[in-house]
Amino acid sequence: MTAAMTPPTLELRRVSKAFGSVQALRDVDFEVRDGEVMALVGDNGAGKSTLIKSVAGIHPFDSGEIYFDGKRVEIHGPKDAARLGIEVVYQDLALCDNLDVVQNMYLGREVHDLFHRLKEPVMEQRTSETLRSLSVTTLKSVRQTVATLSGGQRQSVAVARAVMWNSRVVILDEPTAALGVAQTRQVLELVKRLAHEQGLAVVLISHNLHDVFEVADRITVLRLGRNVGVYERSATTQQEIVSAITAGVPTKVAGIEGTGEAAT
Amino acid sequence: MSVLGPSEVELAAAEEGGVRAAARAYLERVRAGDVGSLPVIVALALITVFFTAKTSVFFTSINFDNLIVQMAPVALIAIGVVFVLLLGEIDLSIGSVSGVGGVVVAELQQAGTGHNLGGGAAIAIAIAVGALIGALQGSFVALIGVPSFVVTLAGLLAFQGVILKALGIQGVIGIQSNTVNNVANYFLPKEWGWAIAAAVTVGLCAVTVSGFVTRHRAGLPIGNPLLAALRLAALAVIAFGAVAICNHARGVPFAGLLVIGLIGFWTYVARRTTFGRHVYAVGGNPEAARRAGINVARIRILVFMISGAMAALGGIAFAARLSSVDLTAGSGTVLLDSIAAAVIGGTSLFGGRGYVRSALLGALVIKTIENGLDLLGQTDWVKNVTTGLILLAAVTLDTLSRRRLERVGR
Ligand SMILES: Nc1ncnc2c1ncn2[C@@H]1O[C@H](COP(=O)(O)OP(=O)(O)OP(=O)(O)O)[C@@H](O)[C@H]1O
Numbered sequence: 001m002t003a004a005m006t007p008p009t010l011e012l013r014r015v016s017k018a019f020g021s022v023q024a025l026r027d028v029d030f031e032v033r034d035g036e037v038m039a040l041v042g043d044n045g046a047g048k049s050t051l052i053k054s055v056a057g058i059h060p061f062d063s064g065e066i067y068f069d070g071k072r073v074e075i076h077g078p079k080d081a082a083r084l085g086i087e088v089v090y091q092d093l094a095l096c097d098n099l100d101v102v103q104n105m106y107l108g109r110e111v112h113d114l115f116h117r118l119k120e121p122v123m124e125q126r127t128s129e130t131l132r133s134l135s136v137t138t139l140k141s142v143r144q145t146v147a148t149l150s151g152g153q154r155q156s157v158a159v160a161r162a163v164m165w166n167s168r169v170v171i172l173d174e175p176t177a178a179l180g181v182a183q184t185r186q187v188l189e190l191v192k193r194l195a196h197e198q199g200l201a202v203v204l205i206s207h208n209l210h211d212v213f214e215v216a217d218r219i220t221v222l223r224l225g226r227n228v229g230v231y232e233r234s235a236t237t238q239q240e241i242v243s244a245i246t247a248g249v250p251t252k253v254a255g256i257e258g259t260g261e262a263a264t
Numbered sequence: 265m266s267v268l269g270p271s272e273v274e275l276a277a278a279e280e281g282g283v284r285a286a287a288r289a290y291l292e293r294v295r296a297g298d299v300g301s302l303p304v305i306v307a308l309a310l311i312t313v314f315f316t317a318k319t320s321v322f323f324t325s326i327n328f329d330n331l332i333v334q335m336a337p338v339a340l341i342a343i344g345v346v347f348v349l350l351l352g353e354i355d356l357s358i359g360s361v362s363g364v365g366g367v368v369v370a371e372l373q374q375a376g377t378g379h380n381l382g383g384g385a386a387i388a389i390a391i392a393v394g395a396l397i398g399a400l401q402g403s404f405v406a407l408i409g410v411p412s413f414v415v416t417l418a419g420l421l422a423f424q425g426v427i428l429k430a431l432g433i434q435g436v437i438g439i440q441s442n443t444v445n446n447v448a449n450y451f452l453p454k455e456w457g458w459a460i461a462a463a464v465t466v467g468l469c470a471v472t473v474s475g476f477v478t479r480h481r482a483g484l485p486i487g488n489p490l491l492a493a494l495r496l497a498a499l500a501v502i503a504f505g506a507v508a509i510c511n512h513a514r515g516v517p518f519a520g521l522l523v524i525g526l527i528g529f530w531t532y533v534a535r536r537t538t539f540g541r542h543v544y545a546v547g548g549n550p551e552a553a554r555r556a557g558i559n560v561a562r563i564r565i566l567v568f569m570i571s572g573a574m575a576a577l578g579g580i581a582f583a584a585r586l587s588s589v590d591l592t593a594g595s596g597t598v599l600l601d602s603i604a605a606a607v608i609g610g611t612s613l614f615g616g617r618g619y620v621r622s623a624l625l626g627a628l629v630i631k632t633i634e635n636g637l638d639l640l641g642q643t644d645w646v647k648n649v650t651t652g653l654i655l656l657a658a659v660t661l662d663t664l665s666r667r668r669l670e671r672v673g674r
């Protein structure tokens with residue numbers, strides 16, 4: 001396929017990260033391409049959140065390389081990640097409870113004039129448009145404080161915030177964990193649309209393999225901070241992924257070379 | 265006397281129209297952990313009625329002028345406190361820094377010392393010194409991570425020492441500069457008072473109308489015009505009423521104008537600029553602010569600079585009132601009054617929730633009680649106990665609305 005010719009949108013090579021004596025990531029490889037949903041799965045503490053927080057510039061990797069569109073890049077802070085077009089929806093939603101929906105959507109990227117005066121009408125309009133385009137219809141007002149929103153509404157705001165910008169890579173850390181059936185459905189639909197219609201590179205972290213199999217094109221499995229393997233969704237089964245997650249058995253390798261070596 | 269139009273929340277929520285919708289919007293805000301200014305305004309009204317009934321000298325023009333001049337320094341310092349509290353931090357050095365502000369001004373304007381600067385320059389330098397002290401303390405908090413409680417406690421002690429050293433054995437410096445003394449002792453000509461009341465009213469109307477127009481043009485829901493008009497009418501009545509009372513005696517005190525002007529300016533900064541937005545964000549969730557790419561350390565340092573500068577300005581107003589500084593500068597109840605003012609005014613101790621105007625409202629509550637009890641011939645112990653109880657009530661209210669929030673699990 002042609003996908004093999006063009007470089008991945010985002011690629012990590014042999015990245016490691018330790019918190020004191022805890023080695024959260026060890027020589028991990030990862031990639032995601034335009035127009036695909038790459039799922040990132042693994043047991044609790046496998047290092048999924050650590051991986052994406054480093055990509056987002058929250059805390060840098062200790063070692064390893066990051067490539068964007070095939071070019072070596074450095075990510076030292078959230079601004080670097082945003083400049084590349086990497087947007088993250090965090091597991092512990094990074095919203096300010098005391099601010100309203102519009103203020104949260106534009107946090108750190110407020111629209112303002114020369115004198116740093118906020119342009120509230122512009123922000124409010126675009127917020128409403130974005131939420132509407134994502135069929136988020138349960139909000140009473142975009143001027144509601146986030147503290148008064150339900151878990152699902154907060155998740156919707158967080159997802160909307162990530163996709164409102166001209167992003168290239170959208171990373172979602174367990175976006176459906178706190179959602180009801182209907183809203184889970186909506187978010188998954190949204191995830192598919194982001195990749196397949198808008199051509200974004202989407203990374204989905206989830207413990208729900210049913211969800212993963214519904215939307216992912218490929219699946220990367222981590223175990224205890226190491227790669228187990230990368231699986232084509234169409235060529236694997238839930239049982240195979242479960243055993244990869246729990247036992248770390250590398251069975252099939254697709255896409256990245258060298259991911260099949262023993263993980264433990 | 266509070267400044268600027270309805271908050272955005274009210275605007276949007278009032279779109280359904282009617283006072284009922286506005287009441288609902290207010291309840292919603294309380295539920296979101298923001299008690300707002302309503303309780304303190306009610307308290308202020310009750311206090312005024314109480315003292316007016318108790319003594320005939322309370323509600324007089326002369327006493328009104330006095331009250332404004334007494335309240336001004338605390339209100340000025342409390343503005344800085346509001347910003348610090350919005351961050352979820354504390355600044356215990358404001359008393360000492362206000363003393364430093366007074367000493368610097370007095371020293372610089374002194375004839376025959378080689379400085380002998382004009383009053384304006386002396387004031388500007390004193391404020392800059394306050395900001396610098398704030399930058400220093402803020403750096404320890406923001407860059408090293410020392411708790412602000414400890415950094416500013418150290419500041420409290422250290423700058424008290426600096427004042428002792430600066431005033432030396434003589435222990436007092438008189439202020440001859442008219443410019444400096446006028447900060448607390450100048451009363452505006454009566455026409456000026458009226459002109460200012462008119463300007464404030466027109467300004468508030470313009471802000472409200474232009475807000476409505478821009479929102480309408482952008483196709484956004486607009487607030488209830490009736491409610492906005494009522495609010496404007498109330499503010500106009502307060503503005504003209506205050507000027508009328510003041511003009512009956514010596515006129516509007518410059519100190520009062522200074523407080524109103526700065527409340528307006530800092531309200532604008534807090535609610536309408538990116539900087540203000542980031543202050544609220546850092547106070548609400550520092551981690552979220554950091555992940556959003558906000559330079560959290562920069563915001564923290566700037567806020568401590570505001571606190572230092574406003575403390576120095578408050579100290580200048582104190583010194584101007586006495587036309588001198590002595591060893592008691594910035595000690596006594598200055599620190600506690602200023603922090604209490606911000607909290608009583610409705611700014612949360614837990615960060616992220618509050619308004620600049622609470623500095624004025626809280627200072628009015630504290631100083632009105634003090635003034636009234638003085639007129640009734642009560643001694644200090646009654647004043648202290650009363651102020652303490654009101655502070656406790658304000659913090660309890662704040663905590664309850666906060667606890668409610670946590671019970672809902674957010
Ligand atoms: N800030 C931190 N300080 C210290 N240790 C950390 C920190 N963040 C993560 N860790 C550790 O790193 C390891 C990986 O954690 P991480 O949060 O990345 O797991 P995860 O795969 O996201 O798990 P979950 O599915 O539970 O979200 C864990 O052992 C965790 O305790």
Ligand SMILES: [Mg+2]
Binds near residue numbers: 048049050091173
């Ligand atoms: Mg995680």
